[in-house]
Amino acid sequence: MKIKNICCLGAGYVGGPTMSVIALKCPEIKVTVVDLNEARIAAWNDDNLDNLPVYEPRLAEVVGEARGRNLFFSTDVDAAIDAADMIFIAVNTPTKTYGEGKGMAADLKFVELCARQIARIAKNDKIIVEKSTLPVRTAETLQTILDSTGNGVHFEVLSNPEFLAEGTAIEDLFNADRVLIGGKQTPKGKVAIQALVDVYAHWLTPKQILTTNVWSSELSKLTANAFLAQRISSINALSALCEATEANVDEVANAIGTDSRIGPKFLKASVGFGGSCFQKDILNLVYLCRFFNLPEVANYWEQVIILNDYQKYRFAKKIISSLFNTVSDKKITFLGWAFKKDTNDTRESAAIYVADHLIEDGAQIHVYDPKVSEAKIKADMSYLWELNGLTEHKITAKLKQLFVYKTPMEALDQAHAVAVLTEWDEFKTYDWKSIYQNMYKPAFVFDGRNILDADKLTTIGFQVKGIGKG
Ligand SMILES: NC(=O)c1ccc[n+]([C@@H]2O[C@H](COP(=O)([O-])OP(=O)(O)OC[C@H]3O[C@@H](n4cnc5c(N)ncnc54)[C@H](O)[C@@H]3O)[C@@H](O)[C@H]2O)c1
Ligand SMILES: O=c1ccn([C@@H]2O[C@H](COP(=O)(O)OP(=O)(O)O[C@H]3O[C@H](CO)[C@@H](O)[C@H](O)[C@H]3O)[C@@H](O)[C@H]2O)c(=O)[nH]1
Numbered sequence: 001m002k003i004k005n006i007c008c009l010g011a012g013y014v015g016g017p018t019m020s021v022i023a024l025k026c027p028e029i030k031v032t033v034v035d036l037n038e039a040r041i042a043a044w045n046d047d048n049l050d051n052l053p054v055y056e057p058r059l060a061e062v063v064g065e066a067r068g069r070n071l072f073f074s075t076d077v078d079a080a081i082d083a084a085d086m087i088f089i090a091v092n093t094p095t096k097t098y099g100e101g102k103g104m105a106a107d108l109k110f111v112e113l114c115a116r117q118i119a120r121i122a123k124n125d126k127i128i129v130e131k132s133t134l135p136v137r138t139a140e141t142l143q144t145i146l147d148s149t150g151n152g153v154h155f156e157v158l159s160n161p162e163f164l165a166e167g168t169a170i171e172d173l174f175n176a177d178r179v180l181i182g183g184k185q186t187p188k189g190k191v192a193i194q195a196l197v198d199v200y201a202h203w204l205t206p207k208q209i210l211t212t213n214v215w216s217s218e219l220s221k222l223t224a225n226a227f228l229a230q231r232i233s234s235i236n237a238l239s240a241l242c243e244a245t246e247a248n249v250d251e252v253a254n255a256i257g258t259d260s261r262i263g264p265k266f267l268k269a270s271v272g273f274g275g276s277c278f279q280k281d282i283l284n285l286v287y288l289c290r291f292f293n294l295p296e297v298a299n300y301w302e303q304v305i306i307l308n309d310y311q312k313y314r315f316a317k318k319i320i321s322s323l324f325n326t327v328s329d330k331k332i333t334f335l336g337w338a339f340k341k342d343t344n345d346t347r348e349s350a351a352i353y354v355a356d357h358l359i360e361d362g363a364q365i366h367v368y369d370p371k372v373s374e375a376k377i378k379a380d381m382s383y384l385w386e387l388n389g390l391t392e393h394k395i396t397a398k399l400k401q402l403f404v405y406k407t408p409m410e411a412l413d414q415a416h417a418v419a420v421l422t423e424w425d426e427f428k429t430y431d432w433k434s435i436y437q438n439m440y441k442p443a444f445v446f447d448g449r450n451i452l453d454a455d456k457l458t459t460i461g462f463q464v465k466g467i468g469k470g
Helices: 015-025 038-044 059-066 077-083 109-121 138-149 169-174 187-200 214-245 249-257 278-291 295-322 350-360 374-387 392-399 408-412 425-429 432-437 454-460
Strands: 005-009 030-034 071-074 086-089 126-130 155-159 179-182 209-212 331-335 364-368 402-405 417-420 444-447 463-466
Touching: 005 015, 005 077, 015 030, 015 059, 015 071, 015 086, 015 169, 030 077, 038 071, 059 169, 071 077, 077 109, 086 109, 086 187, 109 126, 109 138, 126 138, 126 187, 138 155, 138 214, 155 187, 155 214, 179 187, 179 214, 187 209, 209 214, 214 249, 214 278, 214 295, 278 295, 295 350, 295 417, 295 444, 295 463, 331 350, 331 408, 350 364, 350 374, 364 408, 374 392, 374 402, 402 408, 432 454, 454 463
Parallel strands: 005 030, 005 086, 030 071, 086 126, 126 155, 179 209, 331 364, 331 417, 364 402, 417 444, 444 463
Antiparallel strands: 155 179
16 A cells, blocks of 8 residues: 555644655655644744744754645644545643643543544545554554544554654654554554555665554553663762762763663763653653552652652752852853753753752742743743742742843853753853853852863863762
């Protein structure tokens, strides 16, 4: 079966880049990405490619080539569903903030709405591809909804989780370690799996395309993120021990990473992992384990999150204790707000939680991030405080302790301390000598990413505190 028309529900960080790459690599397939969010779609259609709603290196180039040729962005969801023979669901699946499973389970309401809409519109057979990250056995729920509300057409549900990391999305899609496709082992299931394999085979080798049953595919996505996050929490746990013993966490990571069984990647100690996926997916895994009455397994994975929270708190506490146990009315400059470099995404960024702790202690937080806007930074804090039950009055008061700048030098002028929250390359290139001259003394640098040259900064006169450095 040859796919001619693809539709993707959800034009976010996954739907936008993945469909752009599919369109680029498969010029004979028409790809339409739809979203309910009109502003987002307008931004994807903006003539100025600098205004795309997602910042990713090389994304503008890919969109520029395919858009209008065989790549389209639209809010007409019904028309796109009707025309497609393969429909990707790439909508958000955040942690539930209400009701049963609040704070743990994935909120599947957006996915369910997609299934109901597809069932209502579809008049011919369609392949439905789960691209969103979903709890194991969601395909069963989708199939039930599709079959019981549909117009008698056949729906074949595949699981095709996405493994791209933000900041390297295009590179990850062009040269994926692997693409995973789970489907039913029935004749129709196998045809659907092959149809999706053929899409990816436009640019990936057979070795890069793995096929499994649906449940293994769904569970592999949660497992991959749990293992990756576990490595970060492991090295971050040891960073605390390094600080107490004068060992150097980067040296320890390098020493263990050269063991080919351990490997060097994902061993960078930090202020804590962020992003929309790790925490959400592990909480979801923990919830599933408890649901299946496996409390020991649940507790094991939950510790990865507990340690990550500890790491963010520890960083904030270190700033407070170093600044003579009070940050009240002191200017602390945050370099970086995004959850990692080369993205404008701030979801679950460590910066949000560190800022919360410091603002609670009376600090004035002055932020510069090369890709994150003032509105976004303020919205991130307001959202956290709303979730924590703060009144509007209290939120307005706390926002007065938060300042955002368009240039780093303004943010750094007359600061008591600098904290590096994101590992943007440009921070390494600043004129740290003149920054020092314009700061209160003693001038502190808290490098939450261990990216700055600590020896050089110490020579200039800074008091430098890295992560996991004694
Ligand atoms: N962000 C990542 O790097 C990443 C990587 C791999 C997997 N994932 C998973 O992919 C999924 C999407 O993540 P994201 O970061 O792209 O989310 P996102 O919030 O950036 O985008 C989701 C989009 O779906 C839209 N949407 C919601 N309901 C809709 C509907 N019924 N019809 C049409 N559009 C609808 C929203 O308006 C939003 O624009 C999640 O399950 C996530 O866990 C994310
Ligand atoms: O050694 C490391 C590596 C990462 N991080 C932090 O961990 C977070 C997540 O980073 P990364 O995994 O690179 O970015 P994501 O875009 O969140 O990607 C993860 O989550 C995606 C969504 O599920 C998956 O598709 C990817 O495979 C998975 O890497 C960020 O805050 C990083 O700064 C560290 O602190 N130390």
